[in-house]
Amino acid sequence: MAKIRLYTPGPTPVPEQVLLDMAQPMDHHRTKQYQDLLAEATNGLKYVLRTQNDVLTFTSSGTGAMEGAIVCCAQPGRKALVVSGGKFGERWGLVCQAFGIEHTILDVEWGRGVEPTMIEQHLKNDPKIGMVIVVHCETSTAAASDIEAIGKIVAKTDALLLIDAISSAGGMPIKTDEWKLDIVVTGSQKALMLPPGLAFAAVSEKAWKVIDANKPKAFYFDYRAYRKAIKKNDAPYTPALTLVRGLHRSLQMIQQEGIENVWKRTETLAKASRAAFVAMGLKIYATNPADSVTAVCVPEGLDEAQLRKTLRSDYGVHLAGGQGELTGKVFRITHMGYIDVVDTLGALGAIEAVLIRMGHKLTPGAGLAAAQKVLVKQ
Amino acid sequence: MAKIRLYTPGPTPVPEQVLLDMAQPMDHHRTKQYQDLLAEATNGLKYVLRTQNDVLTFTSSGTGAMEGAIVCCAQPGRKALVVSGGKFGERWGLVCQAFGIEHTILDVEWGRGVEPTMIEQHLKNDPKIGMVIVVHCETSTAAASDIEAIGKIVAKTDALLLIDAISSAGGMPIKTDEWKLDIVVTGSQKALMLPPGLAFAAVSEKAWKVIDANKPKAFYFDYRAYRKAIKKNDAPYTPALTLVRGLHRSLQMIQQEGIENVWKRTETLAKASRAAFVAMGLKIYATNPADSVTAVCVPEGLDEAQLRKTLRSDYGVHLAGGQGELTGKVFRITHMGYIDVVDTLGALGAIEAVLIRMGHKLTPGAGLAAAQKVLVKQ
Numbered sequence: 070m071a072k073i074r075l076y077t078p079g080p081t082p083v084p085e086q087v088l089l090d091m092a093q094p095m096d097h098h099r100t101k102q103y104q105d106l107l108a109e110a111t112n113g114l115k116y117v118l119r120t121q122n123d124v125l126t127f128t129s130s131g132t133g134a135m136e137g138a139i140v141c142c143a144q145p146g147r148k149a150l151v152v153s154g155g156k157f158g159e160r161w162g163l164v165c166q167a168f169g170i171e172h173t174i175l176d177v178e179w180g181r182g183v184e185p186t187m188i189e190q191h192l193k194n195d196p197k198i199g200m201v202i203v204v205h206c207e208t209s210t211a212a213a214s215d216i217e218a219i220g221k222i223v224a225k226t227d228a229l230l231l232i233d234a235i236s237s238a239g240g241m242p243i244k245t246d247e248w249k250l251d252i253v254v255t256g257s258q259k260a261l262m263l264p265p266g267l268a269f270a271a272v273s274e275k276a277w278k279v280i281d282a283n284k285p286k287a288f289y290f291d292y293r294a295y296r297k298a299i300k301k302n303d304a305p306y307t308p309a310l311t312l313v314r315g316l317h318r319s320l321q322m323i324q325q326e327g328i329e330n331v332w333k334r335t336e337t338l339a340k341a342s343r344a345a346f347v348a349m350g351l352k353i354y355a356t357n358p359a360d361s362v363t364a365v366c367v368p369e370g371l372d373e374a375q376l377r378k379t380l381r382s383d384y385g386v387h388l389a390g391g392q393g394e395l396t397g398k399v400f401r402i403t404h405m406g407y408i409d410v411v412d413t414l415g416a417l418g419a420i421e422a423v424l425i426r427m428g429h430k431l432t433p434g435a436g437l438a439a440a441q442k443v444l445v446k447q
Numbered sequence: 448m449a450k451i452r453l454y455t456p457g458p459t460p461v462p463e464q465v466l467l468d469m470a471q472p473m474d475h476h477r478t479k480q481y482q483d484l485l486a487e488a489t490n491g492l493k494y495v496l497r498t499q500n501d502v503l504t505f506t507s508s509g510t511g512a513m514e515g516a517i518v519c520c521a522q523p524g525r526k527a528l529v530v531s532g533g534k535f536g537e538r539w540g541l542v543c544q545a546f547g548i549e550h551t552i553l554d555v556e557w558g559r560g561v562e563p564t565m566i567e568q569h570l571k572n573d574p575k576i577g578m579v580i581v582v583h584c585e586t587s588t589a590a591a592s593d594i595e596a597i598g599k600i601v602a603k604t605d606a607l608l609l610i611d612a613i614s615s616a617g618g619m620p621i622k623t624d625e626w627k628l629d630i631v632v633t634g635s636q637k638a639l640m641l642p643p644g645l646a647f648a649a650v651s652e653k654a655w656k657v658i659d660a661n662k663p664k665a666f667y668f669d670y671r672a673y674r675k676a677i678k679k680n681d682a683p684y685t686p687a688l689t690l691v692r693g694l695h696r697s698l699q700m701i702q703q704e705g706i707e708n709v710w711k712r713t714e715t716l717a718k719a720s721r722a723a724f725v726a727m728g729l730k731i732y733a734t735n736p737a738d739s740v741t742a743v744c745v746p747e748g749l750d751e752a753q754l755r756k757t758l759r760s761d762y763g764v765h766l767a768g769g770q771g772e773l774t775g776k777v778f779r780i781t782h783m784g785y786i787d788v789v790d791t792l793g794a795l796g797a798i799e800a801v802l803i804r805m806g807h808k809l810t811p812g813a814g815l816a817a818a819q820k821v822l823v824k825q
Contacts, residue, residue: 073472073474075473075474075475077475079685080473080475080476080685080688081473082472082473083472083473088469088470088471088472089470091466091469091470091689092466092467092469092470093466094451094460094461094466095453095458095459095460095461095466095642096451096453096765097453097455097458097765098458100765128506128507128508128511128643128644129506129507129511129667130506130667130684130685130686130687131684131685132666132667132684133506133507133511133667133684136666136667163666164666167664167665167666167669168664168666169664256685258685264473264687264688264689264690265506265685265686265687265688266506266644266687266689266690286545286546286547287545288510288514288541288542288545288546289507289508289510289511289514289668290667291545306508306509306510306511307457307458307508307509307634307636307643308508308643309642309643309644309687309690310458310642310643311469311642311644312642312644312687387474387475387478
C-alpha cells in the first residue's frame, strides 16, 4: 500500500472534499453562480487576512503576485529595501534587479528574523526608500520575522510595506489592517489547502495611492486591472476557475474552524514537533522559528537525501529538503494547512524510526513522548 | 434537471476522466513521477503543435504567456508590428504600450483575417520591425488569419513571428516547424480540454537567439527561466500541478484520436454549424471564418442577451456573447475541444427552437437539416 502524505511547505495536502468540488462539471466564469462564489471566496480571504482592504486573486504562483506588488509599488526616484535571509528574500531582490528597480539588500543571517530596528534605521538614514519588502516566514529557513513590529515602524513613514506571506498566511497570525501591512501576498498551495495555481494580494489604500500615481509598467500583473475587475466579481483574464471553486470550499472549512483556532492548531503542532526533534537529539535550524514549517538540522554524517527517500518509500512521508546553501543540511516539515495531530504524530514516529535505522542514537519513542507532552497540555 | 453544457470558446467542457485525474491525492512536483508526467505532457504538446522546439508551460492565462513572449522578444531599437482585428489583437498592442515597446498597429477590419501581403509590405518598408504579432483565430470575431502564408513571409526576414494560437491550437491545423512560426502561445481552457490556469509557448531557435541577446526585463514570464527548468522537467516556480496532471490525460486523449482527426472533427462541426446558421437565416460574422469558433450575427430587433439567457435556462446551452463593439450583435459557439456531433446537433436544435420562440421566422428543422447534410457527407 502506497499512501503518500505531503509534509512539504507547499504543496500541502488538499482535503478530499476540495478535490471533489474542483472536479465538478465546468461552468463559465461570467455567470451569477461564479460571481457569487468569487464574492464569497474574496470575503473568506479578507477574513483569513483580517482585512477590509481589496483582496485580488491572480492565476499564477505566489512569485507572480509578489512581482506584481513590487513592480506596481516601485516609484520613480525611490528605492526598495529588501530584507533577505533566505531563498525567497533573495528572490525579491532578483525581481528588483530584473526590472531595474533601485534597491538595498538588508542581509539577515539565515535562520533569523530581521531585527525591526534595523529597518527603522534604514528608513531613517535613507529617505529614498519607498518600499520595504519582508518575508514573513522564510520558507527556506523556516524563520519568522516580526511583521507586527515592522508594520508599526513603516506605517510612520511614507514607505509601503510589502509582505511575502506565502508560507504563513492562514497558518500564522497576520492582522493586515491592525498591523498596517500595505500589501500581503499569499499563495494557494500552503495554509489555504489548495493545489498550486492561485495567488492573492491584499492591498491597502496607502498602496493604491502609490500604484495609481505610478502607472506601472505591467500588464498581466497590473494590480489596477484586478481591482477594477474584482469590483464586479470578475477577473481581467480568464481565471483558474476550478481552483477558485476549491478556494471557496477550503475557506469555508477555515471559517468553520475559526481562524484563531487554525493559528492555534498550527502553533501547537509546530511546538510539539520542535520538542520532538530536540528530544531526538536534532537541532532546530531557525533561531526565530516559524510555526507553519520547521527546518531541522540533519546530524553530521547522516545522509539527508537518503533519510527523505526512505521516509517516502517506506512510510509515504514526503518531507522537503533544504534549498540553496541548506541542501543536504536540513529537512523541512510543514504544520500548516490540512495537517492535524494524527498526521504529525505519524510523521514524527516515522522520522524517529528511520533515524534509528540509519544509525542515529536515540531512545525509541523519545521524540513521540516529547511531542505528546506538548499536545496533552493544550 | 439542470445539465449545463459549455459552448463558449473558453472555458470549454473538460472530460470527466480529466476532472477525476485532477482530483487524485496531491503529490509533490519534485518527484520522479511528476517529472515523468511533465515530460510526457511536454511531448504531447510538441505533438499537438507539430514542433521539435522547446515547449514551455506557465501557470497563468494565455495573456501571461503572450506578455512574456512580447517582452522577451522586444529588441532595443526595434519595433513590433501588431496585427489587430479584434479584442485580442488590441490586447497585444496594449501590452506593447504598457511596457513601452515601440509598435505599429496593422488594423484589419473586424471579421477578416490579415492579408499576408500587408505584412510583407510593412516588413519591406520598415526594417525596424523586429517582431510580428498575429492572432491565429481572433476569438472575439471568430476570424482566422493564414499563418502558414505569414510564416513564409516573416521567415525570410530577421523578424520573429509571434502567434497567439490561444483559441486555435489543437482545434485548427498549426504546423509550427513547417510554417516556421517562432513563438506559438496557447492556453489550457480551449482545444486542450482543460480548466483555465495553464499557458504554453513553443519557442524556435531563432527566437531564443533574440531572447538570449535581449536579457529581457522580466521575471515571472522570463522565458529563459522556463527553458532552464524544463530541461530537468521542472518549473522555475511552483507549477499548477493538478492542471498539469489533467493536461497529461487530455493530451493522451488527443494523441489517441490523432491530431489530424481532431482538426478534421473541429472543421466538420464548424462547417455543419455554419450551414445550419445560414439555413436559419442568420449571417456568419467573419468573412474568413475560423473552425474553432463561429460568431453568428443576431438579426435586427432580436435581443441577443435574452437569446443566450433562454438557451442556458431552458436548454443548459451556454453560448458566448459578443465582446467589445460586438456586444449584443453576435453570439459565439465553439467547435473545439471536448465537443462532438451530438453536442453540436443538440445545441443547433436548441438555438433554432429559441429563435422561433423569439419570433424569428424559420422552418423548424431547417438548420438541423442543413447541418446534417454536411455531417453525412463526411
